[in-house]
Amino acid sequence: MSWQDTFKKWKSFDQLDAQLKQQLMEIANSEKGLEDAFYKPLTFGTGGMRGILGPGTNRMNIYTVRKAVEGLAIYLEENYRDAQSRGVAVAYDSRYMSKEFAVETAKVLGNHGIKTYIFESIRPTPLLSFAVRHLQAAAGIMITASHNPPEYNGFKVYNEDGGQVPPDEAAEIISKVNDVENELTIAVQSQKEVERQGLLKWVGEEVDQAYLIELKKLTKMSQQSSDFSSLSIVFTPLHGTSHSLIMKGLQQLGFQNIHVVEEQATPDPEFSTVASPNPEEHQAFSMAIEYGQQVDADILIGTDPDADRLGVAVKDGSGSYQVLTGNQLGTLLFEFLMRYESDENRKNGRLVKTIVTTEMGRAIASDYGVKTIDTLTGFKYIGQKIKEFESSGERFLFGYEESYGYLIGDFVRDKDAVQAAMVACEMASYWKSEGKTLLEALELLYDQYGYYLEDMTSLTLKGKDGAEKIEKILMDVRENPFTSIGGLKVHYLEDYQKQERYNVNTGEKQQIHLPEENVLKFLLENNAWVCLRPSGTEPKMKCYYGVTSGSGQESAAMIEALKVELDNRIQVIIK
Template identity: 65%
Template sequence: MNTWEQAYEKWNSFQNLDLSLKKDLDNLRDDKKVLEDAFYKELTFGTGGMRGILGPGINRMNIYTIRKAVNGLANYLKVNCVNVNDRGVVVSYDSRYMSQEFAIETAKVLGSYGIKTYIFNELHPTPVLSFAVRYLGAVAGVMITASHNPPEYNGFKVYNEDGGQIVPDEATEIISFIEQTESELTVPFIEQGELENKDLLNWIGSEIDNAYLEQLKQLSKLKKEELEKDKVLSIVFTPLHGTSYDLVLKGLEQLSFPNVHVVEEQAKPDPEFSTVESPNPEEHQAFTLAIEKGKKVDADILIGTDPDADRLGVAVKDSDQSYQVLTGNQLGTLLLDYILSHSDQALLTNARMLKTIVTTELGRAVATHYGAKTIDTLTGFKYIGEKIRQFDSTGETFIFGYEESYGYLISSFARDKDAVQAAMMACEMAYFWKEQGKTLLEALDILYAKHGYFLEGMSSLTLKGKEGSAKIALIMEDVRKNPLTEVAGLKIEKMEDYATGNRTIFGDSTDQEKMDLPNENAIKFILEKNSWVCLRPSGTEPKIKCYYGVCEASKIESQERLALLKEAMDQVINRTIQHS
């Protein structure tokens, strides 16, 4: 009997198996391929938590894989934190299937260890969970979400006592405790009623929201009289069936934006995300209804958040009066420029802008222009949160953080990317530029004229299942064993292998130096003529991603260079797959 079959039989013969999962398992009895995928390995707990397809099996999201993860987390907290029981853990959840159930399961396991849990009484954004951990002085936070993944997914994200996503060292230790759990099917727990009777389960009402909104109001760069007057800016907003509806509307109201039009078809939570192909503001199709609404009301700006409200997409009018969706790099750099240009210049020498290794270099150019220093982190906002935590002891000042995948943080009262913060600042920025007689696209052109035409792109290849994981590993292995010497005719000046932490510098002689970054399975090639490419497997999806960046004198030249880089890297990946 194969290992997956043994795992399946263990579940199938478990007498107390949850009835709905038992029914699902019975329906899959004759589908060996699906059963193997559900049981051939345990669902991976990565650096931020775990994410997967809902259903029965050890490689699926269900109450048993949740209980096992929480069991490991509880033991980790007992060893590494003080006053764990009294400080407790904060739990939030989004609009997905089983989200609230998984939140309660988290409390049921924590309660068996005597650890108090705070759960929001309704779905809430991820950044508010981050804020709540700090506000309540909790030892950790848990967010039940799969972000913008398809409807069949859900996830379990863990936050440390600083309100940031757990980083690799923390994750490694939590994983070791998870692995010590004998069986996911027999993890101890306490029923909800008993938890509430013992004050081990506390429901969060409006207090956190009110405190968060007060912090949100402090973000504004406008003078008091300007802040309080009604602003002539037409806004269309869609929460894409997720968690941001109330807080975005209240935040815009307190910043005196009265002209806000909600995409009503997408206003209510919907685990099927039935009006979009993907509830991801990175995908332009997610703005289809918002664009229709924008044309009807002659909106200046369209804003859309993903289901757990940690990513923001923005669209604005172009010269043809059509709506153009800004890339994450473009919006992030515009926000950075607006913030720095409205900050006390004397304070910027100590200011630090944080971006990831695959985020546009235009941000560095803008920060340098204002006298702020740029620090690169690995991909993932957890690393930006970790840096902010370090600033608490070094005395450096966090000014802004962003990543190309539509994640932004303006103020560190939250320690994860925050679409609600970003929505407020994007609308204020659009209002500022409208008062100058310009759109955000025209503001972007000013930056390009000043710093160069930076352009970025990303392509991804989805390789699902056991075979797909093996192919992704093979691609990365091949690139390391047979390193590139040029890409699309451009010589490689440096190769940064984040798995080893080594930077190789090519020239008359080849030199190596260590990078001050954690290890991650990614490789970046810095090319001549201000170009670069980076190859990286996704940490949350069965994908391998390739990122590109160029800077030429014009848009056309940059587009042509970018296309050549993409074609060359596609050939590298396809060649490896064909030979496997």
């Protein structure tokens, strides 16, 4: 069916939701707008789907959500005999339509006789992961678009282990979703009916309390009766879901000097005080920095709207605040945790990181006798490794990715900003007692292991044309690979689509034992590397860079040379 035919099908559907019908009429005279809304179904990928709100098959709306839930319901019926009684846990964030989509989920699942547990109010993504395990549900769904702009929402699927579904499982679910022929005519129960039948259970704070008990067990220093009351903390939830859990978590550890950025404490789907509700972007800390200067804070912490990512800013030598990168914070957290880990746990302990995360963690892990395991980008792969460790006898110690995602305790199987906030504040308190800031602690690590520096650039290419350009970039670089980048010779090319590592010097090929993905990584001399990867959740081409040298100035110059050459190549390709 052409996009024109699909548009006509929606336009002529008598029972079309009134709001969507009005929005459809508003773009009825824009051929480009209609094509983008209808030229394909919204991609249901390995972690679920994410898209712009509005009418159309390529948009987030009640009908595309129903289609996703219908496919999941059929998958659960075919794979879990007890799916109806175990049910599905559902949480949602502060975005437009989030609660409505959660209820639509229950209405579809209810038609299959499958119970749904929905939180009474907004909750962080990591709590959903915990809830799946705590409630022993057959699956979980998180309604969120994470840190995307306000016009987006999303739908993430979790398996019974509480992790985002891995590729093999996702492929089966995607197949069932794609088999649903008409998203407009999916049978649903009414909300009143599923509530009457006991198929929609509203969840209060009982899951929060169970999570907080596990959270308290993560503390290292409080076991030694440390005094956290003197640490001055500024906290911003960036209009999202983390306020309640982070405040309770910090207070139960003994942190008292906490200053909340009140203007950003209220949930707001417009994220009206920031250009982007993403702690990866330093502008998101503008208000927190103002508060920090007023109260002379030791540490500033900020979470993205669904509270799976944490950003941290700390004082530099001049009294200003510097936002740590995800790699820097992850490295500091891991090294701090290893100080308190027993020799026995380190022997079979594992650090798990992604292929685009700093190599500094590997150097520190090696020093502590800990093995490092690499995964593809996406915390679902880290969660999958934790599950494997249950039968292999390996012990999960820490997992992280460069995009501000961290996990310490495996009672959650996704990145967890609440956990990370607790340990970050504990770590800041430790280093304060040693007379140092976190930046000074980081410099000590650089002195010991070398000056590791990483960066990432992204090129936004929206719509159908953008998707074609992203594919063109990767195809061109794959067919005409670099022999050097930024003056550094290429030693290896890792092609994750071919699952192959190619030695440029000898021609030798080795298999990469990771899932297939359209990603290219160049390993260069002097332990430098460059990786090209299309975003799985946004219309972006992402390029990652990593170097190490004896000084920050030298590393910065190396990074810049890599970025300039790669950017020039990409511009030539897309023009």
